[in-house]
Amino acid sequence: MFVGDTGLSRVVKRTAQLMKKGDLRELGGIPLEIIQKYINFWFSYSLDLFGGEISSNSADFFAAGLKGRYKEREQYTEHLAANQIFTLTTIEEGQLKPREVPLRNALNEVLRLEYVKDCEKGLARWNKALADEGLSDRLSLPNTRFHRHVGEFAGHSFDIQGNLIGKEEFDERQAEWLPTVADREYVRSLMHPVTEPGKIANWIAPPATGVKGKPFEFEYVRL
Numbered sequence: 001m002f003v004g005d006t007g008l009s010r011v012v013k014r015t016a017q018l019m020k021k022g023d024l025r026e027l028g029g030i031p032l033e034i035i036q037k038y039i040n041f042w043f044s045y046s047l048d049l050f051g052g053e054i055s056s057n058s059a060d061f062f063a064a065g066l067k068g069r070y071k072e073r074e075q076y077t078e079h080l081a082a083n084q085i086f087t088l089t090t091i092e093e094g095q096l097k098p099r100e101v102p103l104r105n106a107l108n109e110v111l112r113l114e115y116v117k118d119c120e121k122g123l124a125r126w127n128k129a130l131a132d133e134g135l136s137d138r139l140s141l142p143n144t145r146f147h148r149h150v151g152e153f154a155g156h157s158f159d160i161q162g163n164l165i166g167k168e169e170f171d172e173r174q175a176e177w178l179p180t181v182a183d184r185e186y187v188r189s190l191m192h193p194v195t196e197p198g199k200i201a202n203w204i205a206p207p208a209t210g211v212k213g214k215p216f217e218f219e220y221v222r223l
Contacts, residue, residue, distance in 0.1 A: 005122045014205040016133035028202040037179045044147035050112040052151040059104035070114040
């Protein structure tokens with residue numbers, strides 16, 4: 001996550017700087033609300049990549065030694081996970097309810113929760129960029145049930161806090177939570193190449209240093 005982490009930190013920093021100067025859109029910056037929508041979008045889709053919360057495949061792969069928990073050796077002393085139970089949230093009769101399942105069958109969820117912790121660390125760094133610029137605004141992660149298409153929550157609608165809502169309400173409010181066509185077009189309109197040494201697009205802050213410690217304005221290539 002390093003490249004995306006540092007890159008987005010620079011975007012957030014530049015947004016914060018421009019917010020203190022005037023209208024973000026007139027200055028060519030990316031508003032925080034659009035950044036938040038993209039976080040909601042990519043975070044929710046990334047969670048789907050781990051697979052369903054309850055998975056026989058995860059149990060089989062763990063038993064075969066092909067799948068493990070995050071830092072399996074460092075964080076765990078018992079590596080069979082044969083008789084352990086994991087409690088997760090599922091939907092039963094239209095309500096959120098806890099359910100106990102064999103740990104091996106819940107390994108996708110165990111790994112997903114570790115990923116969420118990693119994302120929270122990145123978010124803390126982005127929020128520090130806002131704080132360093134003297135702003136009180138903060139970015140946040142949506143609930144892990146929000147906007148899911150794989151697993152226990154697929155086919156159901158949730159708000160950003162993870163509350164179960166109807167599809168009609170989600171459809172009415174999704175423009176608050178996810179990038180709209182207008183948001184995407186605005187971001188796309190900012191994507192112009194800047195090739196002059198020492199110059200950079202106005203929507204992102206320059207890196208702290210250049211490649212191999214060179215100054216940012218260093219002329220790496222001469223044609």
